[in-house]
Amino acid sequence: MASETPKAYSSKDSVVCRNVSKIWAAGTRRAHEALRDIDLDVSPGEFVVFLGPSGCGKSTLLYLIAGLEPATAGEIWSFRDRVDTPSPERSLIFQETSLFPWLNVWQNVTFGHAIRGVPEAERKAIAADALQRVGLAEAINKRPDELSGGMRQRVAVARALSMRPKVLLMDEPFAALDVQTRQKMQDFLLDVWRDSGASVLFVTHSIDEAVALSDRIVVFTARPGRIKTIVTNPLPRPRNLFSRESEALRIHLTDLLRDEVDRAFAEQEGLAPAA
Numbered sequence: 001m002a003s004e005t006p007k008a009y010s011s012k013d014s015v016v017c018r019n020v021s022k023i024w025a026a027g028t029r030r031a032h033e034a035l036r037d038i039d040l041d042v043s044p045g046e047f048v049v050f051l052g053p054s055g056c057g058k059s060t061l062l063y064l065i066a067g068l069e070p071a072t073a074g075e076i077w078s079f080r081d082r083v084d085t086p087s088p089e090r091s092l093i094f095q096e097t098s099l100f101p102w103l104n105v106w107q108n109v110t111f112g113h114a115i116r117g118v119p120e121a122e123r124k125a126i127a128a129d130a131l132q133r134v135g136l137a138e139a140i141n142k143r144p145d146e147l148s149g150g151m152r153q154r155v156a157v158a159r160a161l162s163m164r165p166k167v168l169l170m171d172e173p174f175a176a177l178d179v180q181t182r183q184k185m186q187d188f189l190l191d192v193w194r195d196s197g198a199s200v201l202f203v204t205h206s207i208d209e210a211v212a213l214s215d216r217i218v219v220f221t222a223r224p225g226r227i228k229t230i231v232t233n234p235l236p237r238p239r240n241l242f243s244r245e246s247e248a249l250r251i252h253l254t255d256l257l258r259d260e261v262d263r264a265f266a267e268q269e270g271l272a273p274a275a
């Protein structure tokens with residue numbers, strides 16, 4: 001298995017995972033090994049995509065990096081901090097955005113600031129800036145039910161950006177959107193990412209999405225998820241997704257995934273034990 005060769009940890013690293021493992025319900029009869037021995041180094045401003053079969057622990061790793069769940073073994077660092085609790089420096093965006101229906105857009109964007117007691121005028125300015133960055137300045141006073149699915153995901157991105165995160169953690173954020181909206185959102189995310197300087201860790205099942213977005217692609221094995229290999233995306237930006245090079249990358253990723261997807265299916269159908 002090709003993990004990265006671990007290098008010495010530096011406080012300039014955006015995210016560092018060292019020998020990270022996760023067993024859900026460890027020590028009980030329901031113990032369930034999700035991740036094994038993950039070693040990963042993410043640089044500031046890097047766009048890293050997690051690709052792997054269903055159930056291989058991609059989301060679990062994102063939750064560990066967000067500080068929402070403790071690792072069973074190993075260590076996670078983000079800049080100067082050992083990760084053991086959530087931090088505004090690491091924002092998580094899910095597939096289905098949960099906006100509060102009774103709050104308008106700017107109140108949703110700055111909900112976390114309100115909890116921390118930031119005065120209303122300041123919150124409104126923070127929301128205006130974040131909404132401007134996601135192209136939704138006009139929607140500042142709208143209610144969530146007046147927005148399309150794509151617009152709601154933009155509000156979720158604005159909410160995350162309003163915290164000025166150094167790391168954006170995205171768990172299949174566009175999976176629920178139609179194909180055209182999804183492509184628009186990918187372009188939009190690349191613009192936001194370039195402006196923000198944050199690193200992005202992005203979970204997807206879509207090889208096309210991985211090819212379009214990533215600097216590097218972390219390919220996971222079937223459960224328990226280990227890093228099978230890390231592929232550096234050779235395509236220059238802006239990307240021509242119809243070029244021979246991008247097709248070659250898609251084929252390479254499909255080949256890497258095929259065995260793991262088969263193994264994940266067999267396990268889910270009770271035909272094979274988890275390795």
Ligand SMILES: Nc1ncnc2c1ncn2[C@@H]1O[C@H](COP(=O)(O)OP(=O)(O)OP(=O)(O)O)[C@@H](O)[C@H]1O
Nearest residue numbers: 024025032034053054055056057058059060061223
């Ligand atoms: N809270 C939890 N308690 C117990 N087991 C969990 C929990 N969350 C996830 N799991 C299990 O851990 C394994 C990894 O799940 P995870 O959701 O991280 O995988 P994934 O790669 O993101 O899957 P998918 O691509 O289908 O979303 C799965 O077998 C799942 O059932």
